[in-house]
Amino acid sequence: MIVDPLIRKLEQFEPLSPEARTALEAMPSRLREYGKGELIVEQGSSPDESAIVVKGCAFRFKRLADGERQIVALHVPGDFVDLHSFVLRPMDHSVTAACQSIIARVPHAKIAEVLKHHPHLTRNLMWDMALDAAIAREWMAAMGLRPAPEQIAHLLCEMYFRMRRAGLVRDDSFEFVLTQQDIGDLCGMSAVHVNRSLQALRARELIEMDKQRVTVLALDKLIALARFDSAYLHLIE
């Protein structure tokens, strides 16, 4: 099913009743493919539906008047991208596809209806929103506390574990489609500095990057360098 990864993620909080699961599976109403860089939701708009990543990768970003861009979230398959727009509108940021991606759209009215019949599901969705916020806090700590190479290492650790939760890590290797410019806009540093920091990580033989793929050569060392503690991701192993 389309929403299987989402259900698997939500159940990391609390198992869903079979009825709730069925209701979730019946929820998405539109499925669409987006090309790399294509806008999914625009800053300032007030969408009446929320998006789920089915395949590929999406990110959310804020843009200032002069064109500068800050990426504020990154989403892998199974993530409810803009669940918050269910209650908080207009959007304070845009959503775009980081690569060719498949996105499912769920009307807010449909969410409201499902929650009405399965009130307990509300807690699972609140958990998902809270998890999103926890990741944002961790990013703040990464930006404020860690020098550039550590910060990038931290990002790679996070994506390693999130992709693994989505079942998308094979042989310590996963798809990573952000350009160095994207990484810079995410970490708050210039693309040139990203380039040099990545070179440092490769020189230490912590990672390999080829095409749109990252291979983690020494997870323990990468975690130590990044001072990464996966607790904030609330993974269940």
Place this chain on the structure above:
Amino acid sequence: MIVDPLIRKLEQFEPLSPEARTALEAMPSRLREYGKGELIVEQGSSPDESAIVVKGCAFRFKRLADGERQIVALHVPGDFVDLHSFVLRPMDHSVTAACQSIIARVPHAKIAEVLKHHPHLTRNLMWDMALDAAIAREWMAAMGLRPAPEQIAHLLCEMYFRMRRAGLVRDDSFEFVLTQQDIGDLCGMSAVHVNRSLQALRARELIEMDKQRVTVLALDKLIALARFDSAYLHLIE
């Protein structure tokens, strides 16, 4: 009433029914005073209650093993500090009082009970959680996109509007209890750099700082410098 500022804030999303308002008013069960720097909730713990700022100021922070600290949220009277702990535990950060403060505690069981009888209130609380996340995203953009003086100016703009929502701005002046070290831990910069950036803001006659108080001398210029757009605070005037 103790929770009046909270109710006033929640109603910026959607008016509450008189019954829901009554239920909220009856909710807090413990009221306690905390001294400056006193821990309210500790990182790693799994509290069974959430805190509301009644008077004073609280902030949330993450600490790394080597003692470095990142402040990830700042709370004024009427804020539900750690509502997310209702669904997301253990805590990925600590909460502390920034000055002598009064905090109300609400057991999660009580929240669950109120939501059961007033399911519509759930949306107001989700809105509050989403707003908290929106502020976190804006902070990311402040950290990643703005040079130090602009970033601090942005923080002061935000606190100006949030304090005003709480009814705590008089003559463009409000209580601001963070030390320069605190501001540094919030913005991801050294205290020395905070000091010099604040001097720049004062030299331009944008603000005045005296004791634990900030006076905004030229709000429009401060907003322009900070490239501040209050939309993310979802204020209703």
Place this chain on the structure above:
DNA sequence: CGTCATATTGACTTTAGTCAATAGAAGTGG
């Protein structure tokens, strides 16, 4: 084959951090 996006490199500038000393302010106990 040429175009465009992305990655890489070097030289140089700017911003911010560090260290250390000093000055003020606030609180404490006698």
Place this chain on the structure above:
DNA sequence: CCACTTCTATTGACTAAAGTCAATATGACG
């Protein structure tokens, strides 16, 4: 009230990190 300690703020000199600009690969792709 004063002497004392302890934060907090301020300053200067120096270092380190990161940004900017510009040129040059490299690679994907029509």
